[in-house]
Amino acid sequence: MIKSSAFIHTHLESNHRNNDVQLLLHHPEFDIYSLYRDDDNKDDSRACASSSTFIEYSTNLDNPYAFYAERTGTKTWGSEFVGTCNGLVCIAGKDIDLTTLVWNPSIRKFVVLPKSGVTFCHEYDHREVITFAFGYDRRANDYKVLRRVPCFLGGPLVSCQYEIWSLAKGSWKTLINTANDRHQERDIGNRFFEAGHPPAFVNGALHWLQANVSTWNISIVSFDISGEVFGKIAIPPKAETRKCFDFNRHCVVSRYRESLAFFESCRERRESGLVLLMNMWVMEEYGVAKSWTKLFAICLEGSICRLVGCSKSGEEVVLKLIVDDIVEYQSVNTKTKQVKNFHFDGECSTYYSVMGAFTENLVLLDRPNVFTY
Template identity: 30%
Template structure:
């Protein structure tokens, strides 16, 4: 059989490597010096590497190695500052009952946000209209099915490689504990290279939240939930409060039970240490309703969005993390001129805003430029979950879990049975879109 040519192209076509391969059973490093080989592969886009994983067993083994995935991710994270891997994950709800859901990736290019890909969520359950995005980290997106607000199922999804993991059943459910309210955090433990989901459940009155909440944490490395209710959180977190993940911690707006229900502090949970912390909100900011304010991440800093439903929305930024006196009002947004709600921020500090007309725009507070993104949501102002928008980094995380059920190369299919039981626990349910990437 004649030699086979195999090309690698980067997304910007600036890198091209040609292998003339006569024996696919050879190791990849047989063709290049090891350091050069690693340098080449870590520069390639995710889509190309997923295809390469289907070439043969040795390539699959190398590309699904956690060390390589981490190295590739680190290079991608550095590239974010150069706009080479600067993406925005957007979810929108439209239709009369906000029952039409779209997921898409936008790419930052020359100061503009351009369409990169329309995403399909690879879940067979048709009730994705009830899915809520908790957050994204290193290319993974955490979702919860919040039908009736009780969080029946949890998922981890990597849109870049079209894979999801269904988390094991929950300890606390409506059937086991009757009505409750819950909040969820998602993040990364850098010390153990592990992804974690923490769930905080406050049981409904008549105890008036006097009992400490039920707390469980899921670890991707073990594939199980653990009960950590012994931590005894003394604060109440607003129901389904949006999180802000930064500095290794998830953050939520909360209140002290002894302060008559005013939301006056920010509770944090560190994914590595697995301990709770607290930060005070800016002086003079207290909120009787947690729905009128929320925490967010603004250019790597903790921020507070104050006045979501008012005529003026203020964006506060904590300049020095953990220092209450460093809170600074970054800017105000006049929401009486057609802006309906603050959705989030881009990496550059642009504000994602929902309009009264139902469209999503990016607003630059420095130049006051408004960029229409051609993404439509619902015009129902009571649908607080019309849009979700957050910075996103493409990654290979979860690539080694399993190869696609359809369209995978035969060599990889043979090897997956030997590897699957070592890569992730049997309690996982992996699904993917049966499409060629």
């Protein structure tokens, strides 16, 4: 009974109802993962008015890609975090085949995705241009990986091929691309904004930013996981970041509670020195552009501001700052707008770059052809 799909799904739903959620953080330099308690510091005696801390929950999260690469003799340069959803984590290896894994840390099992039939343009470094995203198809109770492969046509024009892998089917399927109108859109990645961020999985769809290659105006692309169709959402009309080639501004789309959020930071030089202005909008009614509402606007010290993630309650937004070449974290209370110094209680906390909600479950327990490590 414990291996049945019905039991596993019920176990997952039970965890959500009981708010049994931790925070999964990725350390890109050492390529390791850690779990933290998200308890809003209610039991943290060290919490004070000027700072807050998340306590490390578990460090026993050995990266399965390292195990796989060593076992198979794969020549690699490490791996990248793709995303996490309902207790599963997707990882893409930095090897010639971009070996991709779906991993369940709770039961120490992972599945290796088959090689893709879609090739990349060999004139470019495929590790830089091929992108992945990970989400959950609630309608089919299935997990899917979206893979985007661009092929440059000359100048800024780019043609993209998309394919999707299904855990239930165990295979890739090529999609008809309707996301890029006449090859005029390009994803906004690390080349443009100094820091990437996983696509936001909200309302059953993945979301990421694209820019029109003629105007460089920014918009949000959506991909519905169940229907496997693309869409487009306008960014907040009052956002200051309108074009992607403005190196004084940084923007990212993310999840905030159950809603879609848009963050932007811009650098300004004042008499006191360089400051960062941080704005956050939330889409109160999904898909309705008029429902974008500004949640906060704050001023911070530093040269670079990057979003790390949000607490499960949504009351704290964690930011990573570069202040005088030193990494610092700060949190913003979305209710009081209070800014605090922020700490992750752990050995490798200084370099955490991505934080996502993590719920323990039993998915992959009943799957054939999985690795245990």
